Amino acid sequence: MRIVIAADSFKASASSLEVASSLAAGILTVIPTCEIRAVAIGDGGEGTLAALLHSGFEAFTYQVTGPAGNPVSARIAIKDGIAIVEMAEASGLGQLSEKKFAPLTATSFGTGELIVKALDHGVQTIILAIGGSATSDAGAGALQALGARLTNNSGAEIGHGGGALIDLAAIDISKLDPRISDAKFILASDVTNPLLGVNGAAHIFSPQKGATPNDVAILEAAITHFASISGGGHINSSGAGAAGGAGYMAFTFLGAKQRSGIEVVLELISFKELLVGADLVITGEGKFDSQSLSGKAPMGVLKAAQSLGIPVMMVCGQADISGETEFKKVYALTDIESDVQKCIDSPAPLLNKIGVLIANATSSQ
Structure with a gap:
């Protein structure tokens, strides 16, 4: 039997x-001859870069600007002229100094620095995996790192963060990195939110990054102002509100096109080829809901496996x-352990038990 996890x-x-490892251990206790192939995946959010590194992409590590202006170590992944820039690496919540939220001042500057590093490698395609960001600056920081000047009425550069966008008077892209026009940018995200409004970047995503109701109002006004200065052509585009509005910047200034994050990842790891000959596929995530x-x-994963007739x-x-x-069939850790925190803190033994259940169910057929 061959199983792909x-x-x-x-x-x-x-x-x-x-x-995958914990599930496999359980399966092998019942079916020791089972051939198991573990595949790391991601859907454009945090962990996407790690998944692609597992599939043969090469990591390059740089020191860049973190969301709070602190220096952080961040990676990009490259293979065959394609670079993966994961926003969480440079500008993610995990990169905040002392893990303190900074909804008005967090900057995406480091993500822009990673894009420059990718361009330095001469890649033709840059995939922006933008989940897990700590920022609500509409990608303005990244734009600055790419060479644009965002100035106030006095001609000085505005500060970092979404709150500072209210001071913006002009955007000068004359010194924007010229290599951008020769590269193809793909926004790997399934977020469909527009930039502004009740379903936009400020209202939906900034509270997850520590924004109070007053902060949300400030950010909505500031991002609206940024959009008015930059043209506003993509404010209602699906995905413009992703990652605190970074999707809007990518559409407006990088010419990015949005694609399903998981479809991009499965394509890059040649997932369908890995499924050939499989009898069963196991997929999963932390919370399975609507x-x-x-x-x-x-x-x-389900769609890819179904196309080959694999359960x-x-x-x-x-x-x-x-x-x-x-x-x-759907298996949940909480079916075995009702304490959710225990499931989060110690998932391995529970996953091992589920592996046993799957193996028993499969071998009895």
């Missing part, structure tokens, strides 16, 4: 490969979904 990471609990059905990693099982930390799904 392609689970997304369980956020704040286990990486993609840790999930949002999962709108394009997250497990649905991409798929879902393993998750929690399952909060009603009705039938297209998965052959």
